[in-house]
Amino acid sequence: MPVHNEDVAAVFDEMADLLDIQDANPFRVRAYRNAARTVRGLGRDLGEMVEQGKDLTKLPGIGKDLAEKIEEILESGTTQALKDLHKEVPASLGELLRIPGLGPKRVKAIYKERKIKTLKQLEKAARKGELRELSGFGAKTEQHILDVIAAHRETERRFLLSVAAQYAEPLVEYLKEIKGVKQAVVAGSYRRGKETVGDLDILVTAKKGSPVMDRFVEYDEVDEVVSKGTTRATVLLRSGLQVDLRVVPEQSFGAALHYFTGSKAHNIQVRRLGQQEKLKINEYGIFKGEKRTAGTTEAEVFKSVGLAFIEPELREDRGEIEAARKKKLPKLIALDDLKGDLHTHTNATDGRADMKTMVKAARDMGFQYVAVTDHSKRLTVAKGLDARRLRKQMEQIDELNSELKGITVLKGIEVDILEDGSLDLSDVVLSELDLVVGAVHSHFDLPRKKQTSRIRRAMDHKYFTILAHPTGRLLDERDAYDVDLAQVVRHAAQRGCYLELNSQPQRLDLVDTYCQMAREEGVLVSINSDAHVPGDFEHLRFGIGQARRGWLEKADVLNTRPLNQLKKLLNKTMG
């Protein structure tokens, strides 16, 4: 059974949990958590790296010991150290840590003194009023635990960025209207453009005596006030989305914005740099001894530790600090850089608008070109096109091109990649198109090797241009299919074809680390809307966000090219 990076990360996370409960050295616990994070964000397959004889201790947070443990896990799926831990701490205690309000100390106490190992036992004990007898616990804590268990499965879910935006934007407008409020901005993973967010972190600067805290908890959509102090409050909205509000004085805006934008790992690195300069960095500013020296803008924070300004999307402690020190940060792509869209649908298949409406909407986005790429015949649920209907659509495109000014319509198809890697339409008809977008819509459950070679075979087709939504994941709905994307990226590089970053908020499946990998391998990424209605072009902002998280510059993206250059790049793949 092959062991993947996620399996290694899971072992390290479990080690961290159990060590934490054991009251181990907190820095040792952190070392395991850091290692899990490194492994998850790696992008490259650890198994392959070991085969190639790469030195794992070169990876951040991986030393001699953890490198050995990685090799052990790759071979056996686990490590002796974890087995030993299981003898002392039951594995099920890890799930108790997931309960908000229960940390390692309390979990340890309820296990040691009440022999509670599972959520079920915990709930039972709380019902009977047994928890309040433990030292450090009281009736309120006990009730809180009961409440949280009841809501646990609900609150654990993350929200799509696009959904969070629907709550965040009106709330920020509401906060800005409150007396004494100067600025209100969403920080956290929302600002970093993560595809899902667990909560909203909102930062406000306000004059002393502003009623912002009281007004905030009175907001119409607030369902429950979790905590409320003078500078910080937490509420749950009716949707279940948690919102944390922090209020700081205006002069601290930059320091606070940096602090609350995170990520946590990035912040730790920046503060560590501060320490080396004998500076203390917190949400109120930069301090030299007692004296506040900076912190009104984020740029000051970075400057104080010798770094260039780092865009929020890069702040994941994945090399951005080093790059900022060397002035080697990428100039990230922006929405304005897109010159067109290479994946859209019409009502000929499963789109909701006719071609002309869609093309006009693309033109309203300021695009020079748009490709119509409806589905192919195998996708019967979407009324997929056969050769005859596709040719008819091509004629329609010719007509539209002669009629409409200001935009060029390209002829394309989103052709199904069949189980054996062949395409759903013949080379003859594909050759008549400007581009061929290939996609997997069936047999999601093939084993990894088969799935990978299926996709590679499809890419080898003479007329294959772009691999659409390369992992097929639908957030909250369907996991990615099991595919070795690193291999797919390398194959695209050899073959000279392109990868799509699909901007649908539920997809965004060319995740940041794979964007980075594509960039390193010299594979151009196509940021497409996959629009089915005119409004879907708005989704491109999320695709751009993901691309920025993946360090992509304008030059790394296929559809930033003007039409004449794009055509050359398409011709290259079209034989």
Place this chain on the structure above:
DNA sequence: GCCGTTTTCGGCCCGACTGTTTTCAGTCG
């Protein structure tokens, strides 16, 4: 357990809020 153009040992980010406390531990972000 990691890490080092100050260190191979002794550090490892920092503050707010809650609940159970009588001055603070635990948890969270």
